[in-house]
Amino acid sequence: MASEPERLGGDRFGRSWGLAQAGWITQLRARPALLSDTIAGLSGLLLGTSIVALLVSFRLPLGWDFVASVILSLVLMFTLVLYALPDHPHRRFGPANLVTAFRACLVSLTGATVLCFDSLAATDLALWTLVGVVLIALALDGVDGYLARVYGHESAFGARFDMEVDALLILVLSVAAALLEKAGLWVIWIGLMRYAFVAAGWMIPRLTGELFPSFRRKLVCVIQISALCLILIPFVETPYSTAIAVVALLALIYSFTVDIIYLLRKPGTP
Template sequence: MSATSASPAPLARRIYPMRATDAPVHRFAVLAPVGLAIVAVLGLTAFSTAGSLAVGAGIAAYTVGAIVFGAKLRRHHDHARLGLANAVTLLRLALVSSLVIPLVGLAPAPIAIIVVATISLSLDGVDGWLARRQGLSSRFGGSFDMEVDSVFALVLAALAVVVGGAPWIVLLLGLPRYLFFIAGAIWPWLYDPLPPRYSGKVVAVIQMITLIVLQLPGLPHALAIALTVGVLGALGWSFGRDIVWLWRRKA
């Protein structure tokens, strides 16, 4: 087959949704039940004190996420392979969904929460590297990773406050992405693409590490507030810089 006859395929895939029989969609559908099993196993072992209803909530959270991103995959993944990066992000979705279980069940399990959250955070740096290494970066992959990160931060913040008894100000650490999204609905130029910034990634990692530290039992409220205020300042600087850049670009 000549290069000319092969070239329209990626463009067509960007315009038209994939079929259920296409390889990426099929692989995603095969891997999704594995994530479901991970949520169930963690719910019945690490978070067993949360109760069956809470386990059901974690399974429901994962199922909704898998369905939503499965639909997005069909429209926005313009490669012939799913890629290891998206498989890793799907695993992270399962780990984050399992954290919904102690939140809904109001079940203190700080060690298990910290272990699961640390594994998820460690994998966060793997999926992007895999996508670049395999040459399979896509609009879908970037969105999938970002939304899992956003839910991860919100769930950890809620766990720290509702289950761990941290000050309510900690909840603000889980809201920046959603506040930015709401602002973008008012000012659409906030949705314009941003240049990659290493400093922004560093701030995001600091945010997640802080949220994991805040799961520690017996952490003094004064220290929790100090950590939260410091990270909120860093997030404000990072988001503020991006907003100024987008505003100047619009102007």
């Protein structure tokens, strides 16, 4: 599991717009096997997720906006993956990245449910379904890293892809906690803090430096997802849900503080 505020350098997501555009199509054309393999895998996942979203919309009181939200969010995520694809060092997209892409599908379903379900708090079935989907996504986290090691497909591209999916899932769950009034609006900061850190890096270049590997970041990331998932369970109500959210937020603040201090004190410039 990748976690924040870990930042991986040298990838297409972090380059300037002009530099990232230069030779992008040429690079992909030079690697037809990778491109075709990636498009085939992502297209299959997009089609399967669209069918699942359609079936879910019939089972739960969700409209066509739910289906459209799932498809559009997934298309956006997969477009970003294709945009970063030239940074993938291997000949094939690989099973590890396919698992991460499947987790992205689960995140898109979760996010669309949170945004489009008007009576989410009043429907235990919807909440339990949401918790189940999140638990599957959490259980699969780490599987992609294992597969990458087994098949020799470890890369900064795959790590960043995994990290972005984790970050988006945490943001979606924090929004759900706020909408369900399991905690105050401040709970959204659990999901926004990573993006605030990235934005701060635009103004303070030292924050874009490379961090040392840390089990603490991985543990804190697991804590965030687990805590937010626990909060969504129907019988977990305030003040217990609020207390859980406070612990998760304090753990996240501590982790960010440690790494920010390290980056600011690190000698040299990025």
